[in-house]
Amino acid sequence: MFRSLSRAQKCWSLFSRGAETGYLSGMAMKFSPIAELSLRHYSPPPPTHIKQSAVPNESGTMAQIKQEMMTRLGLEPGYQPLPKSREHLLKYQPKMEELPARAMQDSFTSAIIPLSTDRVLQDKYVTYLGSVRMGRLLEDMDMFACWCCHKHLAVPNLPSDVHLPYTFVTILVDRIDFTNVLASGTADIRLSGHVSWVGTSSMEVVVWLEQMLNGSYKKLTRALFLMAARNATNTAAAPVNPIEPANEEEKVILAGGKDRKRQRQIICAQSIFKVEPNDPEQTLMYELYKRTTPTNTLELNKRILPPNSRWMSDSFQMSTIPSFPEHRNHHNRVFGGFLMRSALEISWAAAFLYCKTRPKLEHISDISFEKPVSVDSFIKMTAYVVYTKLNYVQIMTVADVVDTHTGNQVTTNTFYYTFSAPDTVTEVLPRSYHETMWYIQGRRKFEYSMGLK
Structure with missing residues (x-):
């Protein structure tokens, strides 16, 4: 559920680092320097979920939600290389003034992943230790965010026998933090959420993830999705109902x-890939150079690796994934949730192999979808360790689509993950200027996740 958008739209859509985060990981609390480092990050967040005033509105299981969305859109099971035309629905596209205002309560809903009773489903979600695969949950959260968009949309003049003349795509997923609750692969998981802000054709959706443990639901994580409403043929933006708070x-x-909209614009304008590093970062770059360069002036072209450290160029894992129709979304492109799951799982593997111990996922930074991916693509995922601090590892994972005829690669996504290990990890260091920029970017992402910036 994603699509390539203009540069201006991408900049506009970057989420604020100041969005609500979550609760401190139990593992991080074991280390006093880390716990102190994390205090600002895990201060009490502002409310972003209307549980207090929303009435219960259950939507069944995630499988039922998927079927209901297909029914509303007029889609049928089974892959067709040439999808059924939806051009006849364009004439039913409403104008903005025809759409009534909606409250957040109108889109509030919940759904269940029935892991306690569905043994076949368990096999898809459980890890070899009995915990849950977080990548699978990211897929479900992306689909559930789309369902909240369906719930928000109200088109009064649409005939009852006409399918919904809309398509919803994911633009961006905001930073995601995880609690210290160890999710089980055999207990029910509940998703709940609602539309929390709208623009002309975009919607911000907050999604909460909880699991039934010891008779009550415990929070696992929270994420914000920025969704775009498109017309029936996914060729232009479509208006959505405004929000009138209840x-x-x-x-x-x-x-x-x-506020998050304004912060997104600021973050985009200050990207390390658009403007030069600031003064403190340039000082850090010089310090890295001095640490990895011999003091002998006759060996300026030689690099040295300090003790208890590794080169960034030696600290990565790569996988090439063929995509298939089972990975498609409602408009025959690769489902954004599948890309998120694949990137998370190879990032976890990279962190595991780097730390030489099982890491804990602490944080996922902003995920933006730059280009659509067709269902016949080869997707190369490369996970780099770009920054380390005490017992934390920052991973940057790049998703490239490979042209099977020419071998050319086009980057479609960049993901940033923060993992923690039980002990202090080996320091990673850049060896080239290019890697130094990755190091600076990884450091920024880490400090944002810790609330240090």
């Missing part, structure tokens, strides 16, 4: 969405 709680949430 109470004070919703007013606070809506104001937070406006």
